[in-house]
Amino acid sequence: MRGFIKNYKPFAGKEHVNILLLGPIGTGKSSFFNTLDTCLSSSDAVKRRAGAGSETHSYTTMFHVYRLESEETLKFRICDCRGIESARSIPTEDVLAILDGHIKSGYEVRTSYKYTFPRFTCQDDIGQLVLLSKTDQCVKVLESQIHKTFLSTDVKKSVESFAHSFGLPVSSVLPMKNYCTEVLKQTEVDILALFNLKQILGVANDSLANLVENDDDED
Numbered sequence: 001m002r003g004f005i006k007n008y009k010p011f012a013g014k015e016h017v018n019i020l021l022l023g024p025i026g027t028g029k030s031s032f033f034n035t036l037d038t039c040l041s042s043s044d045a046v047k048r049r050a051g052a053g054s055e056t057h058s059y060t061t062m063f064h065v066y067r068l069e070s071e072e073t074l075k076f077r078i079c080d081c082r083g084i085e086s087a088r089s090i091p092t093e094d095v096l097a098i099l100d101g102h103i104k105s106g107y108e109v110r111t112s113y114k115y116t117f118p119r120f121t122c123q124d125d126i127g128q129l130v131l132l133s134k135t136d137q138c139v140k141v142l143e144s145q146i147h148k149t150f151l152s153t154d155v156k157k158s159v160e161s162f163a164h165s166f167g168l169p170v171s172s173v174l175p176m177k178n179y180c181t182e183v184l185k186q187t188e189v190d191i192l193a194l195f196n197l198k199q200i201l202g203v204a205n206d207s208l209a210n211l212v213e214n215d216d217d218e219d
């Protein structure tokens with residue numbers, strides 16, 4: 001999977017794709033970036049470039065675009081946002097500007113409106129996936145055996161329930177466990193993170209293919 005990710009090329013010769021992490025406060029967006037950064041690095045230590053906070057207080061206040069390095073810069077960027085408070089969302093025009101690469105690190109992303117997560121993406125043909133983080137907190141056996149993620153009936157039920165509430169197919173909900181208290185890499189955490197990143201990059205390329213097709217149809 002590392003090979004796939006390192007060799008990943010965005011569809012239609014695009015330079016890179018932007019992956020935007022959106023979601024409520026404290027759900028693990030910054031930790032997800034740190035987990036990817038860790039599993040793609042050659043060091044054994046867990047990386048913490050993005051500050052991660054608590055579950056109740058907003059930690060990330062500034063928008064940040066992260067590039068990941070392997071032997072060379074990888075062909076995707078992770079865009080980390082401030083968390084969304086209940087009943088609020090990030091304006092659709094900001095989301096679209098971020099995905100188009102027009103918003104740079106340091107921007108203070110506004111939050112307003114009611115939470116309308118799935119809607120803008122359906123309209124604009126932008127792929128979306130749900131990362132179901134903290135599976136280790138919700139399912140006892142996963143505290144110490146994260147490799148059992150896909151064997152757990154509790155995980156399966158949660159995936160089905162989230163898919164239903166977001167109006168997405170079950171395959172779009174990805175169980176995840178981020179690095180949090182660990183100081184050293186663990187193979188099974190890395191495998192789950194790489195697997196999820198592979199799904200994300202696949203969806204990004206599907207979306208690019210649709211966008212290119214739509215552009216061609218308009219010409």
Ligand SMILES: Nc1nc2c(ncn2[C@@H]2O[C@H](COP(=O)(O)OP(=O)(O)OP(=O)(O)O)[C@@H](O)[C@H]2O)c(=O)[nH]1
Nearest residue numbers: 026027028029030031052053059060083134178180
């Ligand atoms: N056990 C466990 N804890 C996690 C996981 N992901 C994140 N955490 C913890 O949850 C807390 C919040 O994580 P963050 O990564 O700061 O969450 P965030 O979504 O970036 O939060 P905001 O920036 O405030 O919106 C931290 O204490 C993390 O260590 C996970 O998969 N498992």
Ligand SMILES: [Mg+2]
Nearest residue numbers: 029030059060
């Ligand atoms: Mg954060």
